[in-house]
Every structure is written in structure tokens, then in C-alpha cells.
Amino acid sequence: MKRFLIFLLALTAFYSCGDKTLQLPQVAVSGVSDIQNHSEIWVFYKFDDKKIKAEINKNNTITSTHWIINIDKRLPMSEVIPVLQMIKAKRAKKTVHSVDWVFDYLSYSDTLEEKIALFRVDSIQYITLNRKELITIEKEKPCDYTIEFLNDSFQINDKKYAFSDWKKQLFDSINNSCIQLQFDKDLSYQNYLKYRLELETFLPKKAKVEHTEYLVKE
Numbered sequence: 563m564k565r566f567l568i569f570l571l572a573l574t575a576f577y578s579c580g581d582k583t584l585q586l587p588q589v590a591v592s593g594v595s596d597i598q599n600h601s602e603i604w605v606f607y608k609f610d611d612k613k614i615k616a617e618i619n620k621n622n623t624i625t626s627t628h629w630i631i632n633i634d635k636r637l638p639m640s641e642v643i644p645v646l647q648m649i650k651a652k653r654a655k656k657t658v659h660s661v662d663w664v665f666d667y668l669s670y671s672d673t674l675e676e677k678i679a680l681f682r683v684d685s686i687q688y689i690t691l692n693r694k695e696l697i698t699i700e701k702e703k704p705c706d707y708t709i710e711f712l713n714d715s716f717q718i719n720d721k722k723y724a725f726s727d728w729k730k731q732l733f734d735s736i737n738n739s740c741i742q743l744q745f746d747k748d749l750s751y752q753n754y755l756k757y758r759l760e761l762e763t764f765l766p767k768k769a770k771v772e773h774t775e776y777l778v779k780e
Contacts, residue, residue, distance in 0.1 A: 583608075584605070584633075587751060588671045588752070590673045591763060592679060593679030594679060601624045602629075602631075602632060603619070603630070604618070620652070629667070631649060635755075638750060639745050639751060643690055646688050689777070696776060706736075706739035708742045709761070710745070710778070712746045718732065733761075733764045734766070742772045745775065746778055747780075
């Protein structure tokens with residue numbers, strides 16, 4: 563594990579391979595950092611034909627290991643979610659080497675502990691819906707609270723806030739409630755992971771985030 567951490571510490575600032583680059587998200591939240599028996603997936607930032615694209619290298623994944631997914635923080639969620647969906651589909655395909663005790667993690671730079679940390683995501687399902695489809699889902703599976711992260715602000719139910727208003731006190735009254743999360747397609751992966759991880763620390767213990775998260779397309 564030490565070799566993994568040392569290598570990734572250099573990667574938090576900048577990693578380059580030809581025309582592919584990768585910068586990990588930086589988040590002031592502590593997470594899991596000690597994990598054995600893993601293989602890695604790299605999702606690079608690439609600018610091609612005036613468009614930002616995600617380029618994935620998953621050639622080294624081994625079914626019987628934990629998967630650590632390293633995603634460039636500059637990618638928009640519209641590029642990240644299809645990659646995560648593909649990785650989850652790959653994991654779901656059972657082989658003779660498949661085991662039940664391995665998990666999937668997103669990596670990030672923990673700026674509190676100054677080390678690489680991991681956020682477990684194998685229980686999260688990512689679905690892309692347009693606004694009309696999302697309204698139908700909200701009616702069929704109502705939640706007490708909906709938090710939508712836009713490119714420059716966020717909403718709790720129908721109330722809009724600036725990101726400067728993002729703080730624990732907003733969630734003190736949310737207890738024994740379910741929370742549905744939605745993300746704008748243009749939200750950066752850096753901001754997704756930052757607010758997703760901070761939300762885990764803000765919510766009261768009895769509040770539950772739904773396992774399905776939605777990317778909202780127009």
C-alpha cells in the first residue's frame with residue numbers, strides 16, 4: 563500500500579502521459595487510505611477537437627481485486643458518469659474469478675491529512691435522465707429532500723443557494739430523512755466529489771442518501 567500512496571502523492575499535482583493528463587480532486591475530508599489487493603483504473607482529461615473528453619485506461623483491472631478509480635478533477639460530470647456506468651457494468655459481469663468481498667473506490671487528495679484517500683462507491687448507481695424523466699422519478703419515489711448541484715450554485719428542494727452558503731448548519735434539521743442527489747451535466751468532477759464527501763460529514767446520522775444519484779441533462 564505504501565508504494566501506491568507514494569506514487570499517487572506525486573499524481574495529485576499533475577500526471578502526464580503523451581497528450582493525456584490527470585489531476586486528482588482535492589478535498590478537505592479524511593477517508594480510507596489503507597487498502598490491499600487492488601488494481602487501478604485511470605480516467606484522463608483530454609482536449610480534442612475543441613471538446614473536453616474522458617479517456618479511460620482500464621487494461622490492468624483484475625476482477626478479484628478492489629478497484630481504485632482515478633479520475634481527473636477537471637472533467638465535467640457529463641464525461642464522468644458514462645465512464646462510471648461502464649466500470650460498474652464491467653464489475654457486474656461475473657466470471658470464474660469474481661468474488662463478493664471486493665469494492666470500488668474513487669481516489670482523491672485528502673488535504674487535511676495530506677495523503678491519498680478513497681471513497682467507496684460500489685453501492686451507488688448513476689443514472690442519466692432529462693428533466694421530464696426526473697420529475698416522474700420524483701413522483702414515483704418521493705424523498706423528503708432533493709439536493710441538486712448546479713454548475714455555480716445548489717438547490718435544496720426548491721430553494722437556491724450560492725456555493726458560499728454551503729455549510730453544515732443547513733442540514734442540522736434534516737433527521738431520519740431520505741435525500742436524493744442530482745447533478746448538472748456541466749458540474750466539474752472536482753466539485754462533485756468535494757460536495758458529495760462534505761455532505762457525508764454534514765448530515766445527521768439518521769439521514770440517508772439514496773443509493774441512486776442522477777445526472778440531469780436538458
